[in-house]
Amino acid sequence: MDLNLKDKIAVVTGGSAGIGLETSRLLAEEGAHVLLCSRREEALARAAEDIERTTGTSVDTLSVDVTDIGDIEKLVRYVKERYGRIDVLVNNAGTGTYKPFLEVTDEELVYGMAINFFAQFRITQRFAPMMIDQHYGIVINVAGESGIRVLTPPFRSSCTGPAKSAEIRLSKVLATELGEHNIRVNCVVPGYVYTDERFDKWEREMAKEDFDEEAARAKRKEWGRNIARPNHEWGTAQELANLIVFAASDRASYVNGAVLVADGGEDKS
Secondary structure (H helix, E strand, O other), X not given: OOOOOOOOEEEEEXXXXXXXXXXXXXXXXXXXXXXXXXXXXXXXXXXXXXHXXXXXXXXXXXXXXXXXXXXXXXXXXXXXXXXXXXXXXXXOOOOOOOOOHHHOOHHHHHHHHHHHHHHHHHHHHHHHHHHHHHOOEEEEEEOOHHHOOOOOOOOOOOOHHHHHHHHHHHHHHHHHHHHOOOEEEEEEEEOOEEOHXXXXXXXXXXXXXXXXXXXXXXXXXXXXXXXXXXOOOOEEHHHHHHHHHHHOOHHHOOOOOOEEEEOOOOOOO
């Protein structure tokens, strides 16, 4: 299916690894001009090289800390000067803190809101005038399942869940407010998705000072086997990228203000 994304200008935050990397790869395969954003320049360079090697298409990169307003404004200036427009914005940058409520620090609370919710609000707010002027735009906010349900231990989410809930509510509000300008806003909500970086963070937070790297590698290998099975519990970054890119295309033109949950049909009863 042709998704009609050829020559569209797409910006992906958190684009150097995981869901962001696979989304950027698929957008490039569909012919879009992709700008990958992430804090780490080395990771961005590796991601861009990987995408070019696998797709034969080059992508642009820009080092951006989405919690820094100055960096956000730098991003918007770069897009205006280099492309003159933006067609697709994928707000994928984010993280989680999976600690018991009483152990969450004020610094972790503030940072969690900044990188998850404030970043999506600020970046969309600054790009929206460009989309309004061109009377076209698509925004995909990537949240997390802790925003719609309480996760069971050890995946505690008192810090992260409220930020993800705010992302979901923001998406629905913006879909209504910006819809009159032919701008669609949807929210993709991943369930448990396997990425090395995410699992490393989970393992270290849950293990605290008793982190055993050898045991973690063995556990990750077992998780890797699980996701290779039919009807697997753990999703993959590629599966989420498929949904994000479809939602970002004109093939999903009637999908607006939707909360697209991708969790493999996990039982929440």
